Each structure stands twice: as C-alpha cells, then as structure tokens.
Amino acid sequence: MSFVKYLTYDIVQLRRKEVIKGLKVNSVGKTIKHLKSFLKDRMRKKIIPYMDLGAYKVMEEEVDAVYLTWQELSLIYHLDLSANSNLEKYRDLFVLGCLTGFRFSDYSDIKPKK
Numbered sequence: 001m002s003f004v005k006y007l008t009y010d011i012v013q014l015r016r017k018e019v020i021k022g023l024k025v026n027s028v029g030k031t032i033k034h035l036k037s038f039l040k041d042r043m044r045k046k047i048i049p050y051m052d053l054g055a056y057k058v059m060e061e062e063v064d065a066v067y068l069t070w071q072e073l074s075l076i077y078h079l080d081l082s083a084n085s086n087l088e089k090y091r092d093l094f095v096l097g098c099l100t101g102f103r104f105s106d107y108s109d110i111k112p113k114k
Helices: 002-011 025-044 070-077 086-100 104-108
Strands: 012-015 018-021
Touching: 018 086, 018 104, 070 086
Parallel strands: none
Antiparallel strands: 012 018
C-alpha cells in the first residue's frame, strides 16, 4: 500500500534539529489504527460510502520496556553534583521525566508565557 510505504520511508520528521525520514513500525501501526477508526466512524454516520478496510493491517512489533527501579532513581536524585552545579538542573529534569513519564522533548520545549 502506498500510504504505508509513505509512512515507513518518506514522511519527514524533525528530531533534535535533524531531519529523519520514515516512522517506526509501531508508529505506522498506530497511524493505521487511528485512520481505520476515523473511517469506520465516518461510514457509520453515512458521511462517506462503505469501503473494505481489511487491507489495512495494524502493524506492531514488541518493544523492550526499560525503566529504573526506585532505588536507582533515588541514587541519581541524591547524587552530589556540587562540583558541577550546572548538571543539577539536568538531573532534576531527568528525575522529573522518570516520575511523570514525560520524554525529555516533552518538557524541554516548555517556555514561560510572555
């Protein structure tokens, strides 16, 4: 399918000011899943005519969940960085990310409202 090919190889995304082409398998699968849900809803409401969505398979691959234990997180949080006080901010942001589930990119772009 050309849409899946586009998502896998051609779509352009900006990551850390670097251009990357293509999405990973689970991102493609999630996009297909959302598209199917949207189209089924539109068909149910008779906004668009019925179409067979059987050809759109949701792709998925198993991923490893990597996480720190409470002990490891506590060691990082209590690490003495007084010799490099500029690193304290980054340590705190890292711990915040671990506790909230946010990725670094989720909260590193937050700016005060002017």
